[in-house]
Amino acid sequence: DAKTTQPPSMDCAEGRAANLPCNHSTISGNEYVYWYRQIHSQGPQYIIHGLKNNETNEMASLIITEDRKSSTLILPHATLRDTAVYYCIVRVEYGNKLVFGAGTILRVKS
Amino acid sequence: SAVISQKPSRDICQRGTSLTIQCQVDSQVTMMFWYRQQPGQSLTLIATANQGSEATYESGFVIDKFPISRPNLTFSTLTVSNMSPEDSSIYLCSVAMQYGSYEQYFGPGTRLTVT
Numbered sequence: 001d002a003k004t005t006q007p008p009s010m011d012c013a014e015g016r017a018a019n020l021p022c023n024h025s026t027i028s029g030n031e032y033v034y035w036y037r038q039i040h041s042q043g044p045q046y047i048i049h050g051l052k053n054n055e056t057n058e059m060a061s062l063i064i065t066e067d068r069k070s071s072t073l074i075l076p077h078a079t080l081r082d083t084a085v086y087y088c089i090v091r092v093e094y095g096n097k098l099v100f101g102a103g104t105i106l107r108v109k110s
Numbered sequence: 111s112a113v114i115s116q117k118p119s120r121d122i123c124q125r126g127t128s129l130t131i132q133c134q135v136d137s138q139v140t141m142m143f144w145y146r147q148q149p150g151q152s153l154t155l156i157a158t159a160n161q162g163s164e165a166t167y168e169s170g171f172v173i174d175k176f177p178i179s180r181p182n183l184t185f186s187t188l189t190v191s192n193m194s195p196e197d198s199s200i201y202l203c204s205v206a207m208q209y210g211s212y213e214q215y216f217g218p219g220t221r222l223t224v225t
Contacts, residue, residue: 043216098155
């Protein structure tokens with residue numbers, strides 16, 4: 001699975017959009033981009049995933065660049081409850097292993 | 111979706127002893143996994159628990175140190191054997207409903223401290 005690079009931390013004002021970048025320049029054609037988050041003292045939680053088209057669900061939007069070498073997770077209206085570590089993971093479609101990197105600590109501030 | 115419980119939620123153990131962690135799922139699942147999260151670190155996959163056969167271990171993890179059982183589709187155990195302070199971590203169970211499912215569900219974790 002391809003390696004991902006994320007900034008170690010970011011701050012966001014409550015109510016504003018949080019944009020979390022991820023670089024995955026060695027991604028292969030059959031690898032998907034997944035995002036999970038881990039709120040303090042809890043297990044990780046799935047957020048969203050995508051291959052090459054932009055994706056949106058009730059939690060977030062995922063924007064993948066045309067060359068697929070990077071992506072951005074967007075939380076449209078961040079709340080204090082969104083403070084967590086966000087992990088960008090690259091995985092083949094029918095693989096099973098999730099390889100977690102260091103992630104980005106997102107702090108949402110009032 | 112799946113709801114996962116783990117027992118114990120936390121424990122403090124003496125070095126040289128062993129601890130068995132249980133993972134119970136509220137529905138039958140195909141895939142079960144065990145992860146370790148050392149203090150201040152990210153998650154590392156220990157092994158995939160296979161029903162009715164030996165677990166598949168990741169590089170750096172061995173069966174003698176982390177024996178795993180999975181007797182059915184809703185239950186698995188991880189034993190941390192001959193513990194040392196370096197084994198102090200959070201141990202998490204996760205599941206996928208089907209092979210290749212895009213979503214994995216994680217348990218709340220077991221916080222282990224070895225003194």
